Amino acid sequence: MSTDQALSPVDEFKRDSNYLRGEIAQEFVDGSDHFGKSSIQLMKHFGVYQQDDRDARSANRAAGGGKSYIFMIRTRIPAGVLTSDQMLVELDLCDELGNETLRITSRQGLQHHGVMKEGLQPLAQKLKQVGLSTLGACGDVNRNVMCCPAPLFGDSVRREMQETASKLADHLAPRTGAYREIFLQDPETGEKEKIATGEVVEPLYGKQYLPRKFKMGMALPEDNCIDVYTHDLGMICVHENGQILGYNILVGGGQGRTPSADKTFPALGQRLTFVTTEQLIPVIEAIVKVQRDFGNREDRKVARMKYLIHNWGLEKFKAKVEEYYGSSLPEPHPADVHGFDDHKGWHAQGDGKWFYGLNVENGRIKDDETMQLKTAIRKICRQFNPGIRLTAHQDIIFSDINEADKEALIEILKSHQVPLTEDISNxxxxxxxxxxxxxxxxxxxxxxxxxxxxxxxxxxxxxxxxxxxxxxxxxxxxxxxxxxxxxxxxxxxxxxxxxxxxxxxxxxxxxxxxxxxxxxxxxxxxxxxxxxxxxxxxxxxxxxxxxxxxxxxxxxxxxxxxxxxx
Missing domain, CATH: 3.30.413.10 (Sulfite Reductase Hemoprotein, domain 1)
Known part of the structure; x- marks a missing residue:
């Protein structure tokens, strides 16, 4: 790891935080409605952003007051796959602890907005009860692993990809016990994690975690519904006759830029290599470690992996990945993306059941005078107990619907004034x-x-x-x-x-x-x-x-x- 560069303030916070603990636990009980600078940055690794209601700023200033602090907390949902029970809990929590809306993200997660400081721990605890977590949804770690969510079961390729996305998410999740200590139990009475002498707490991320956020996703050549070229690390599934041969690995995508800084730019991933399924996790680990050790930790504007690859060139980057992996890597397979499906409307799953992809404009799930989408989703979940899939286009899929129930599901949407996918413009x-x-x-x-x-x-x-x-x-x-x-x-x-x-x-x-x-x-x-x-x-x-x-x-x-x- 390079040690000759200065550290950004955020990297100093991480370095000195005792694996993301910092002062968060103490600040939860300090009587304030917000957190300090260090805690704000550390909590992102737990899916939490401190914000203020910008609509209220003018009135607050006129009244001589300060900011109206609120929080966004994001659930990490690999491949966007949920159960109806989990979705119902998310909907309940947006009413109980948020601003009564739930938002599907462009990375197949769910966000709660308008949560108050005292609601953060109860929300995380209730998600834990149904097998969900906000750990790693944000921050300088690998974030939600995206994957085509379509429940098309005529062959096993998509199901295997979705399972792999979940395995990758678990494998790349932070290992620190800080999230469990701070969010899932009382920080005053909960048992602290005991670390044995010499134990490596974060074998992948290290004490300072990554220089910047890291995003990855899996797509099919015929269906790039997750925008695979926009990720730090993209995987294109190469398959024949219903069998996965392996994955083409793309590196160096990323969307962010700063118009006033010419050194920043959006980028698409570059084709690096082809790996078998058995090689996938070890090669991904090598790529993450190269970014960990050589990414820019001084200037966060140019800390994403795309800038490392831009400065080094793909050939040098690949050589360093091979060094970390311990073996040479082949050229990519010829397969590349050539199709795109948004998975909206009715589709046969291939197992005798159906799924319906519903357009959710800009991902916002709410009830208002024009449409009662939140109530409709609740009713569908309770009546049919479908599988829930979230798409990279901020939409929702109801899966495992019986042929006999298709008309009833559509009627629920219509009766709650929810526009059907078939009725909206292109x-x-x-x-x-x-x-x-x-x-x-x-x-x-x-x-x-x-x-x-x-x-x-x-x-x-x-x-x-x-x-x-x-x-x-x-x-x-x-x-x-x-x-x-x-x-x-x-x-x-x-x-x-x-x-x-x-x-x-x-x-x-x-x-x-x-x-x-x-x-x-x-x-x-x-x-x-x-x-x-x-x-x-x-x-x-x-x-x-x-x-x-x-x-x-x-x-x-x-x-x-x-x-x-x-």
Whole structure:
């Protein structure tokens, strides 16, 4: 491990924390409604973010008060696979301890928002009772392991992949007892972990954990529904005749960037090697250890593995992975992604039962005057006890539905005013937004609350142009961190200033190409008119069968500007 570089404040916090303990336990009982700087960073490893209600800031300041502290706590759910009982507990907890909404994340997890400090431990304890955990959902460790969640059981490939995702999540989880001590038992009376002399507490992560967050996911060549090229470590399952031969390993993806810092950039993964199923975990361990030992610990802006690979080059990186693994690694298998399925609507599972993929706009599960989605999901879980699968597009799948129950499930959704997947437009179906205001402290402007209105406008304009049937992704984030993966989508909208966005074009639904900046600082009200002009050009000049993203990529920024005018 390199020891000649200075450490960022966060790395110092981790180093001095006694394996993520720090002062968290003491601050839980100090009478305050928030935590200190060190604890804020350490608690991310337990799935917890300290935030403040940004909608309340102006009123608080006018009244001479401070911040209204709230917390987000995220459940780690490998491959997005849940039971109905687990989903019901999550729904109950959002009412009892959160802001009465639950959010499906773009990494197949679940988030509670608006939780108060005193609710964090009870929430984690109740999740534990049904086999769920928030440990490793955030922080400088491997986060939720993504995988195609579709319950297609005609062959064993997806089921084996989902099981492997769960094994990887367990294998790469932090080993420290801090989470158990602080969150799952009374910190004043609970028994502290006894560490034997010489025992290695974190054999994979070490005392300082990773330099930055680490994300991984598994996809199929014919179904890249988890955006495999956007991960620090991606795995493309190579299979023939229902048997998994192994995995192509991709390295160095990542969406975050800082517009004011040219040294930062979004990146797609690069093809590193092919490994058999038996080699998978040892090779992944080697990759994680290389990032642990050589990733930048001084500047968190460039601490992700994509920057290490950018600085070293893929050849040097692979040589170091081989050194850690202890053997040479072959070239990748020719297999690559070539298809994408969002798994929405009705599908036969292959075992005599059915699953239904329901579009959940921007992943927000709630009840309001227009729709009672939360109540509908509760009723479906109680009446049919389906399996629950969360997708990378923030949607929900109800699995294991009997043929005789299909109509009754749809009737529950209709009676609670929940739009069916079959009844929504393509542009809405393929849209996605991050949380942004009012809870995310990093957001510059709106996203989740702004995108539905933009989609309303696009629906009308696309219908006028006769392009309503086109399939393309629209992804929006409130800041450049890119949580909704806007940099490889057909249309990306990234918060740049209050109610202003950078407009990206030229990615693609398949997810294996980055987009380009078309226009910067676009006012929210101008987004739909700007896109409408480009869609009109697309209709007039597209090649036969060409997608919108491919068209924009072929034309490029200058040609589009010349065609549509300024």
């Amino acid at each position: 542009v809405r179906r393929w849209s996605m937004a991050c949380v942004a205001w009012p809870t995310c402290g990093l957001s510059i402007t709106e996203s989740e609350r702004a995108l539905p209105g933009i989609i309303d406008g696009l629906e009308a304009e696309l219908a006028k142009l006769g392009l309503a049937a086109e399939e393309f992704t629209v992804r929006m984030t409130g800041c450049p961190n890119g949580c909704a993966r806007p940099y490889n989508s057909d249309v990306g909208l990234v918060g740049r200033a209050k109610e202003k966005y950078t407009l990206f074009l030229g990615g693609r639904l398949l997810g294996n190409r980055l987009s380009f900046i078309y226009k910067d600082m676009v006012p929210a009200g101008d987004v739909t008119p700007e896109l409408t002009k480009v869609f009109a050009f697309f209709k007039a000049a597209r090649e036969e069968g060409e997608s919108f993203g491919d068209f924009c990529h072929r034309q490029g920024k200058e040609a589009i500007e010349a065609a549509v005018g300024q």
